[in-house]
Amino acid sequence: MNPLDLGKIQAAAAAIDYLEDGMIVGLGTGSTTNHFIAMLGDLVAKGFKIGAIPTSQASARLAESLGIALIDINQAERIDVTVDGADEVDQFHNLLKGGGGALLREKIVAHATDHMVVIADRSKRVTDLGAFPLPVEVTSFGFTITAKKIFDVLRETGCSDADVKLREAGAPGRPFVTDNGNFILDCSCGHIPDAATTAQALNAIPGVVENGIFLSFPHTRRTIIFGDEDGVEVMGGVVGV
Numbered sequence: 445m446n447p448l449d450l451g452k453i454q455a456a457a458a459a460i461d462y463l464e465d466g467m468i469v470g471l472g473t474g475s476t477t478n479h480f481i482a483m484l485g486d487l488v489a490k491g492f493k494i495g496a497i498p499t500s501q502a503s504a505r506l507a508e509s510l511g512i513a514l515i516d517i518n519q520a521e522r523i524d525v526t527v528d529g530a531d532e533v534d535q536f537h538n539l540l541k542g543g544g545g546a547l548l549r550e551k552i553v554a555h556a557t558d559h560m561v562v563i564a565d566r567s568k569r570v571t572d573l574g575a576f577p578l579p580v581e582v583t584s585f586g587f588t589i590t591a592k593k594i595f596d597v598l599r600e601t602g603c604s605d606a607d608v609k610l611r612e613a614g615a616p617g618r619p620f621v622t623d624n625g626n627f628i629l630d631c632s633c634g635h636i637p638d639a640a641t642t643a644q645a646l647n648a649i650p651g652v653v654e655n656g657i658f659l660s661f662p663h664t665r666r667t668i669i670f671g672d673e674d675g676v677e678v679m680g681g682v683v684g685v
């Protein structure tokens with residue numbers, strides 16, 4: 445097996461330790477989270493009881509197919525633990541997410557969560573964010589104007605590169621549409637020198653629904669689990685870190 449895939453599986457298996465019977469659990473989106481959902485399905489089949497809040501239709505379908513009970517997010521006051529992947533994790537445990545196009549629901553769920561457990565293979569570990577193109581969810585209305593404003597923000601906030609591309613779905617010219625009916629602009633940033641400033645400036649643009657920079661939330665504990673073929677490294681776990 446590819447060492448990166450093994451790392452994803454190791455990280456997903458380690459995340460199971462953070463669950464307790466009766467919890468409300470947020471389910472992220474992506475290939476790493478899919479391993480976690482499969483393992484959770486095995487636990488549920490053995491009688492473990494949780495209510496799950498998925499961050500995408502894809503994760504909802506997978507969880508349902510495995511007999512995991514889903515909860516409507518609007519019926520939940522809070523979420524005990526969310527397990528989700530990441531495209532990059534920086535030295536301060538800020539995340540770059542949205543490679544799977546689910547960043548809006550992922551951020552809503554993460555922000556409503558007491559303890560976020562991030563699972564990733566070691567290739568996702570970086571010093572600063574930005575080598576992976578930053579996904580930004582935008583309204584379809586006026587998206588070319590929004591794209592120009594985003595380009596300006598990337599330049600103004602010191603990113604070393606600024607190239608904004610509409611994400612396509614399978615065929616040239618056919619936009620990828622998110623579960624929320626929006627488009628994704630993938631933004632090559634090169635190096636993002638100040639993730640907080642860039643994230644704030646992006647969200648201030650009319651037409652931007654949300655961006656893929658997940659800063660630490662002061663009210664949420666964040667644990668990072670990096671996996672590789674030899675095992676896992678667990679970091680963080682302190683509120684606001």
Ligand SMILES: O=C(CO)[C@H](O)[C@H](O)COP(=O)(O)O
Pocket residue numbers: 472473474475476477528529530531540541542543544545546547550
């Ligand atoms: O943010 C995400 C989806 O919107 C994913 O968590 C991120 O893209 C990582 O995916 P994978 O586990 O497949 O590497």
